Every structure is written in structure tokens, then in C-alpha cells.
Amino acid sequence: MMPKLRLAIVYLAIAACLPATRTAVRADAAPGARAEQVRYDGHALGRILIRDRDDLEFVLQHTTDHWGERLGLGPQDFRLPPGAVEKLEAAGLTLKILHPDIQILIDAERDQLARAGAGFYDAYRTLNEINARLDHLAALDPDRVSLFSIGNSVQGRPIRGVRIEGPIPGAGGGGGSAITRPALLIAGCQHAREWVSAMAPLYVAEQIVAGDGLDERITTLLDNVEIIVIPVVNPDGYLYSWTTDRLWRKNRKLISFPHFGVDLNRNWSVAWGGEGSSGLISSELYRGAIPFSEPCSRHVRDFILDNPHIRAAYDVHNYSQLVLGAWGHTVSEPADRDVTFPLAEQIAEAMTDVDDAEHSAGHGGFQLGLASGIMTDWVSHVAKAHAWTLELRDTGETGFLLPPEQIIPAGEETLAATLVLGERLMTPLEFLVIEGPPDFTPADEPAMVRMKPVRMGALPGAAPPVLHTRIGAAGEFSSAPMTPLGDGVYEGELPAAPCGAVIHYYFEMTTAEGATAIGPGEGAETPHETTAREVHTVFMDDFSTDTGWSPAAPDDDATAGLWERINPLGTDAQPSDCHSPPFCYITGQAVQGQPASASSVRGGKTTLTSPRLDATAAPGEAWISYRRWYSNNMGGATFTQSMLIEISNDDGETWTLLEAARDNRQEWLLRRWRIADFVEPTDALRIRFIARDHSEMDMAVVEAGVDDVRLEFAACPGGPIGDLNGDGVVNAQDLAILLGSWGPCPDPEEPCPADVNGDGVVNAQDLGIVLGSWGAP
Ligand SMILES: [Zn+2]
Known part of the structure; x- marks a missing residue:
């Protein structure tokens, strides 16, 4: 059983026997009624380091109110009732008080509301005020803005x-869109107490309307993408958090008196009932009796299904300053992670750039433990649209009671996120070349390219994509449909080209909506490029024998999980097979019957260094490549560590970084680097792999592996292609020779140097090849 599953079970078991901790009886507020306000005098906001399930079990004996979206290992925030702090400290838990008295924060917020200034966004606003603002927005610009209701709570x-x-464009006065644009849905306030998650989406709506025609980015965005904003998905809970209990999270369904409320963001159907949700009606994470038992989640679901042009969604929450992608319910990475992970990083960076408040990207299931039955997973899996949970400000200083002067900054950050994602939706499909476009292909041989179309503003159609290719930098492209390989991956053939020739290629595909998508970029104008080369492998190590690698460096300080050349047994984090079985280097053999953490790298770094290699052994460009395994997505402190891969050209005196591996792919990834891009190739070359765990209290599970290390040389022995006069450089003189020989070669028996590709005629293809290697020495 994985540690997180155990945590979830412990949490449920403990929550079952806890008394209610709030200090006043809740009265469900009828509209207009004066309800007693729940008070939290002396309740602290505390951050506790959860090292293991015993820690969590103990903490949950003293509070059930976890503040955050995902309960897991590592630092976690809780509301701590009077007396709890002393007991937790006495038990030796590492605890930091973020705020000593939550009631003081609530009172300060009430005072501030009473004297709210003129600006709408200077204060939090009631449900009525938010609804009136939507009416106002529609009245301001009826051509751009239309109001709707998706149903009742x-x-x-x-x-x-x-x-x-x-x-x-071209739409008549009679209504009815002439085109269907992709839409981005921004939904706020599934969780009642997260007030800024309603204000920020509303702010985005207003800024988009105000910026249309004035701000270039917004204008372009609105010409191409529809923006849909639902600021309050949970109106009953939101109202109740104003009238009665500021810290109310769920909706206001009467379950069984005195228990009210379902956690709407555990009520969605994907992985409903899984880890990080609760079947107990008293729990803050109560998921409901069945998936979509609640009108609020059901109406949002139906709205998305009724609007299939919704191609992306933000589910807005606070707090933590995170951009959390699918999946929330599992540590597995989604199939489209090569597109969605970098995009999440880009969104987080744009949010950070607004005001230097650091937002980071993460995987729902990685960063903070698991959550099942959430909107983001449903949108990704069922609606086939990209979705992220945005956790807005702050990082725990005030928790859910974010001071109102931070509404506008949080709104600006949400706007930045909206622009980045919206602009990506303007591209219908993206074409992901598996393991990256090849830097070179073997001369005179066709090469295969594998590609996966990824949904963006549209969905891929059923017909296979077309691969357009040409040899040389100019001339016509040839086109052929690609072959489906399953899992949405297609394969196509790059043509055999003479050594030194460049090959250009791009993809085209019809979307499910019937539009044409091309890529990369503008297709024929911005194609992928590779060069045909003769490739010689001078060193290849699959670790079947010991070739002199060193599995330790003098300053290594890891205490466990050291590099070993083994046939791995495998754990949740470690491969059970090498890429080339049986042997490879792995950071420690698994301990049978023990969890992944038992064989993880611990206490510092462990270094694997290659024998000395000769990067001048053959003519041409020297390339180093390897297969690597990396995992830091299990246990605690997930996604916090990295493996450094470095190269030296002076026998290990100095080192240059090739890459810091962070991807948790559960597969052997190929990486290939041109050595001259990092260091001058010499005969004293070494490469090393540094796996490490520098996490607080060794919380991380880190596993790494290395296999199939190669040193290759790519060259064209005859000199640069297109050097028709043999002077060692491709220039205007060669072009003159080519143009002077234009047309069929006079005699098949005689040399015809300008017929670069050897097809018996000097034509545009040869011209393209010569231009493609222009200036080559
Ligand atoms: Zn939330």
C-alpha cells in the first residue's frame, strides 16, 4: 500500500470520532435572518510538518480543519483550537504559528467591510453585490457580454x-455565430470561504471587457477566444460564510441534522470516492452520497457538456499560490504532460511576474497529496479540455482571510493566467515530436519521426495527420499521410538525403471541428529542420560489463540509495527493468517487501562518473547521449529535487551542466547533446550523474537510473554538401556552377557535380540543398 493511501484512511478513521470543534451552534441562515456568528476566539493558524502517518494521526486528534486543497506529507496548515498548540508542541511536532488568533483576522475583515471604500475591488462583496455587478457589466457592453444562469443551487x-x-466577422444582425471560437471557462468559489476566488474571476471579466479595443493582447484574445466567467459556483455556501460562519467550506445541503454540506470539489465523477475525499458527513471533504449529487456541480458539468467549444478551464481557489494540473487523484502523469506541464510553468511564471509574488506549477497529486472527485480531473478526462486548479494568494500569512487590498493583485495575477492560456487556445492543435525533433538523421537512409497531436483550441480529427517533407531549404514539399501507432501517436518517414543536406518537415491535420491545423508555427514557413549525417558510434555502454565507471565521488554525502550497477527489482519509484537488460546503474537496489522510501537516496548526494572518453576520436561533431530514469513524485517533498547531469573536458577538473532532470515519467528517456554546445571536445571527456535528496528531514523519495550511454560522431566525410568547386565552403561560386549546369545532366556516365542529389537532373531540389548548407565550411 502506498503511504498516501494509508494517510487517507487514517484521516477518515480519525475524523469519524472527533467532536465538533467550532464554538457556536450553527444556524442555517435564511435570507435576511440574523444568525448567530460562529466565533473562533483563540484558534490559531498553524503550519505543521507532517513527517509520517503517526504525525498526521496525532494532529488530527486535535483539529479536523485542514487549510489547503490537498492533505498529505510535508508542511500542512491547520486551524488549531485553544490548547492544541501546546499539546502538539509537547509531542515534539515541528510547528510554526502563522497567526495566533483567527478571530482577530475575521474581526479585522468585518471592520474593513463596514468602512469599505468607493472602489468595488477595495472590499469583498456580498452575493447580491456580485450579481448586481454582473448585470452592470452586461449593461455596459451588451455587444460583448451576455448574462446567463446555469441553474439553481x-x-x-x-x-x-x-x-x-x-x-x-461577417455575422449578420440576426444573431447566430458565423464562427465557433474556443472558449476558456473561469469558475470561482466552489469553496465558500475562499472569497478572493469569486472576486478575482469577476475582476478578470471586467478587465477583459474594459481592455477590448484598447489593450492589444486583450483585443487579439477576444477576436479569437471566448471568455466565460462563473464567479460563484457555490452561492449558498458563499452567503452562509457571510452571514454565519466565515470559515464555511462546503455547500448548504442538509445531510442529516445537524450536518450540512457537501464539498463540491469532491463531488465530481472522475475518481469519485478515492483518496483525499471523505464518505463521512461531518468531514470538510464530504463527497456526497453519489457523484454529482449536488445541483451546483451538476449544473457546471452540464454547462460544460452543452458548450463543447470550452477547450480549457480554470477552477479558482485560494490559497497557496499554485497552478495545479491534472491529475489530482493519482501520482501518475497525464498523457499530454509534455504540453501541459510546460504550460503550467508558463502560467505560474506569468502570475509571478505581475507583482513578484511567487506562484509555482505543480501536479495536483504531486505537490500536496491527493484529491479525488475534483473538477479539474473531470474537465481533463471527460470534457477533453485542459484544466488547472488555480490557488491564489497568499502562502498562509492570513490563509483564507486574505486582506482586501490583495484582491486587485490577485485579480491581476488571474488575468495574467487568463491571457497566457487564452493565447494558447488560439492554436487549434499542437504537434509534439516524440523525444524531440532529431538533430540529425542517417545519410542516405529514410528516418522515422513519431508525433502526437495534442488538443489545444480544438480536438484532433479522426483522419491521420499529413507529414510534409523536403530535402533542402527551398522548393516544394512532398506530402504523405502518417501511420497511426495507437495512443494517439503517428509515425511518418523523412526522406533519405545525401550527407550534409538539411531536411525540412511540418505537420498538417484536420481538427474534429473540421478546421485545418498546421505546425510547428506557420508550417512551410517555419518547419522543423534536421541534417543528414553519417554517424559513427565510438563508445556504447549498456552496462552489461564493468567498463570503469565510478559510483562514488570523494565529497558524496548520501547515506543510502547509492549508485550500483544492478539488475533492478523495482519499486513504485524505481524501474524493474533496465532499458537494455539486465544491467544498468540505479540508486540503490529495492528492499523486497519494503516501500519505495526504503531504498531511496537519503541524506545528500551520490555521484556516478564515466570513464575517460575521447571526444576527438573521429572526425565530425561529437554527441553524447544516454537513457535516464528519474522519480521524485512519491512520498513527501514531491517535485522538489533534481538530478544534475554534467560534462567535463578536462578529466573531471571542472564540470558544466548538461541538464537538471526533474521529469517523473516512469520511463527511460533518451537525451542527446552536441558536446561543442557545452564544452570544447577533448580526449579527456567525462560525464557524471548526481542524484540527491536535500529535502527537509529527508522527506523526498528520489530514484534515478542510467543506461545506454553513447559517444557518437556525426560527419560528412566528403566535406560540406553543395561545395561544388571543392574549395571547402559553400558560396556564390558554387551557386554559379549550379545555375550554369541547370537542366538534365548531359551524359549519365560523366560526373555531374551540380546534381547534388544524384537524380540525373540539376533542378530546384539541388538548389535547395546548396542553399541549405550555405556558408558551411
Ligand atoms: Zn478550495
Whole structure:
């Protein structure tokens, strides 16, 4: 059993026998009624380092109110009732008080609301004020903004939103869109107490409307993408958090008196009932009796299904300053991670750039433990659209009671996230070349390229994509459909080209919506490029024998999980087979019957260094390549560590970084580098792999592996292609020779140097090849 599963079970078991900790009886507020306010005098906001399940078990004996979206290992925030702090400290837990008295924060917020200034975003706003603001926005710009309600909450309140759309080119006055644009949905406040998660989406809607026609980015965005905002998905809970209990999280369904509320963001159907949700009606994470038992989650679901042009969604929450992608319910990485992970990083970076408040990207299931039955996973899996959970400000200084002067900064950060994602939706499909476009292909041989179309503003159609190729930098492209390999991957053939020739290629595919998508970029104008070379492998090590690698460096300080050349047994984090079985280097053999953490790298770094290699052994460009395994997505402190891979050209005196491996792929990834891009190739070359665990209290599970290390040389022995006069450089003189020989070669028996590709005629293809190696020495 994995550690997180145990945590979840412990949590449920403990929560079952806890008394209610709030200090006042809750009265469900009828609209207009004066309800007693729940008070939290002396309740602290504390951050506790959860090292293992015993820690968590103990903490949950003293509080059930975890503050955050995912409960797991590592630092976790809790509301701590009076007396709890002393008991936790006495038990030796590492604890930091973020705020000594949550009631003081609540009172300060109430005072501030009472004297709220003129600006709408200077204060948090009631449900009525938010709804009035939506009406106001639609009235301001009826051409761009349309109001809608997706249905009523369990207490009968409408769930309202706005669509914002740019002008439709060619649309008549009679309504009806001439085109369908992809849409980005921004939904806020599934969790009642997360007030800024309602204000920020509303702010985005207003800024988009105000910026149309004035701000270039916004104008372009609205010409291509529809923005849909639903600021309050949980109106009953939101109202109740104003009238009665500021810290209310769930909706207001009466389950069984005195228990109210379902956690809407555990009520979605994908992985419903899994880890990080609860079947106990008293739990803050109560998932409901069945998936979509709640009108609020059901209406959002139906709205998305009724609007299949919604191609991406943000589910907005606070706090933690995180951009969390699918999956939330498992540590497995999603199939489209090569696109979605870098995109999440880009979104987080854009949010950080607004005001230097650091936002980071993570995997839902990695960064903070697991959550099942959440909107983001449903949108990704069922609606086939990209989705992220945005955790807005702050990082725990005030928790859910974010001071109102941070509403506008949080709104600006959400706007930045909206622009980055919206702009990506303007591309219908992205074409991901598996393991990256090849830097070189073997001369005179066809080469295979594997590609996966990834949904963006559209979905891929059923017909296979077309691969367009040409030899040389100019001339016509040849086109052929690609072959499906399963799992959405296609294969196509790059043509055999003479050594030194460049090959250009790009992809084209019809979307499910019937539009044409090309890539990369503009296709024929910005194709992928590779060069045909003769390749000689001078060193290849699959570790079947000991070739003199050193599995330790003098300054290594790891205490466990050291590099070994083994046939691995495998764990959740470690491969059970080498890429080339049986042997490879792995950071420590698994301990049978023990979890992954038992064989993980511990206490510092462990270094694997190659024997001395000769990067001048053959003519041409020297390339180093390897297969690597890396895992830091199990246990605690997930996604915090990295493996450094470095190269030296002076026999290990000095080192230069090739890459810091961070991807948790559960597979052997190929990496290949041109040595001259990092260091001058010499005969004293070494490569090393440094796996390490520098996490606080050794929380991380780190596993690494290395196999199939190669040193290769790519060259064209005859000199640069297109050097028709043999002077060692491709220039105007060669071009003159080519143009002077234009047309069929006069005599097949005689040399015809300008017929570069040897097809018996000097034509545009030869011209393309010569231009492709222009200036080559
Ligand atoms: Zn939330």
C-alpha cells in the first residue's frame, strides 16, 4: 500500500470520532435572518510538518480543519483550537504559528467591510453585490457580454455567469455565430470561504471587457477566444460564510441534522470516492452520497457538456499560490504532460511576474497529496479540455482571510493566467515530436519521426495527420499521410538525403471541428529542420560489463540509495527493468517487501562518473547521449529535487551542466547533446550523474537510473554538401556552377557535380540543398 493511501484512511478513521470543534451552534441562515456568528476566539493558524502517518494521526486528534486543497506529507496548515498548540508542541511536532488568533483576522475583515471604500475591488462583496455587478457589466457592453444562469443551487439561488465575446466577422444582425471560437471557462468559489476566488474571476471579466479595443493582447484574445466567467459556483455556501460562519467550506445541503454540506470539489465523477475525499458527513471533504449529487456541480458539468467549444478551464481557489494540473487523484502523469506541464510553468511564471509574488506549477497529486472527485480531473478526462486548479494568494500569512487590498493583485495575477492560456487556445492543435525533433538523421537512409497531436483550441480529427517533407531549404514539399501507432501517436518517414543536406518537415491535420491545423508555427514557413549525417558510434555502454565507471565521488554525502550497477527489482519509484537488460546503474537496489522510501537516496548526494572518453576520436561533431530514469513524485517533498547531469573536458577538473532532470515519467528517456554546445571536445571527456535528496528531514523519495550511454560522431566525410568547386565552403561560386549546369545532366556516365542529389537532373531540389548548407565550411 502506498503511504498516501494509508494517510487517507487514517484521516477518515480519525475524523469519524472527533467532536465538533467550532464554538457556536450553527444556524442555517435564511435570507435576511440574523444568525448567530460562529466565533473562533483563540484558534490559531498553524503550519505543521507532517513527517509520517503517526504525525498526521496525532494532529488530527486535535483539529479536523485542514487549510489547503490537498492533505498529505510535508508542511500542512491547520486551524488549531485553544490548547492544541501546546499539546502538539509537547509531542515534539515541528510547528510554526502563522497567526495566533483567527478571530482577530475575521474581526479585522468585518471592520474593513463596514468602512469599505468607493472602489468595488477595495472590499469583498456580498452575493447580491456580485450579481448586481454582473448585470452592470452586461449593461455596459451588451455587444460583448451576455448574462446567463446555469441553474439553481440546492437552496434555490441561481448560479450566474457572463460570456464575453469579440465581434463576429461577417455575422449578420440576426444573431447566430458565423464562427465557433474556443472558449476558456473561469469558475470561482466552489469553496465558500475562499472569497478572493469569486472576486478575482469577476475582476478578470471586467478587465477583459474594459481592455477590448484598447489593450492589444486583450483585443487579439477576444477576436479569437471566448471568455466565460462563473464567479460563484457555490452561492449558498458563499452567503452562509457571510452571514454565519466565515470559515464555511462546503455547500448548504442538509445531510442529516445537524450536518450540512457537501464539498463540491469532491463531488465530481472522475475518481469519485478515492483518496483525499471523505464518505463521512461531518468531514470538510464530504463527497456526497453519489457523484454529482449536488445541483451546483451538476449544473457546471452540464454547462460544460452543452458548450463543447470550452477547450480549457480554470477552477479558482485560494490559497497557496499554485497552478495545479491534472491529475489530482493519482501520482501518475497525464498523457499530454509534455504540453501541459510546460504550460503550467508558463502560467505560474506569468502570475509571478505581475507583482513578484511567487506562484509555482505543480501536479495536483504531486505537490500536496491527493484529491479525488475534483473538477479539474473531470474537465481533463471527460470534457477533453485542459484544466488547472488555480490557488491564489497568499502562502498562509492570513490563509483564507486574505486582506482586501490583495484582491486587485490577485485579480491581476488571474488575468495574467487568463491571457497566457487564452493565447494558447488560439492554436487549434499542437504537434509534439516524440523525444524531440532529431538533430540529425542517417545519410542516405529514410528516418522515422513519431508525433502526437495534442488538443489545444480544438480536438484532433479522426483522419491521420499529413507529414510534409523536403530535402533542402527551398522548393516544394512532398506530402504523405502518417501511420497511426495507437495512443494517439503517428509515425511518418523523412526522406533519405545525401550527407550534409538539411531536411525540412511540418505537420498538417484536420481538427474534429473540421478546421485545418498546421505546425510547428506557420508550417512551410517555419518547419522543423534536421541534417543528414553519417554517424559513427565510438563508445556504447549498456552496462552489461564493468567498463570503469565510478559510483562514488570523494565529497558524496548520501547515506543510502547509492549508485550500483544492478539488475533492478523495482519499486513504485524505481524501474524493474533496465532499458537494455539486465544491467544498468540505479540508486540503490529495492528492499523486497519494503516501500519505495526504503531504498531511496537519503541524506545528500551520490555521484556516478564515466570513464575517460575521447571526444576527438573521429572526425565530425561529437554527441553524447544516454537513457535516464528519474522519480521524485512519491512520498513527501514531491517535485522538489533534481538530478544534475554534467560534462567535463578536462578529466573531471571542472564540470558544466548538461541538464537538471526533474521529469517523473516512469520511463527511460533518451537525451542527446552536441558536446561543442557545452564544452570544447577533448580526449579527456567525462560525464557524471548526481542524484540527491536535500529535502527537509529527508522527506523526498528520489530514484534515478542510467543506461545506454553513447559517444557518437556525426560527419560528412566528403566535406560540406553543395561545395561544388571543392574549395571547402559553400558560396556564390558554387551557386554559379549550379545555375550554369541547370537542366538534365548531359551524359549519365560523366560526373555531374551540380546534381547534388544524384537524380540525373540539376533542378530546384539541388538548389535547395546548396542553399541549405550555405556558408558551411
Ligand atoms: Zn478550495
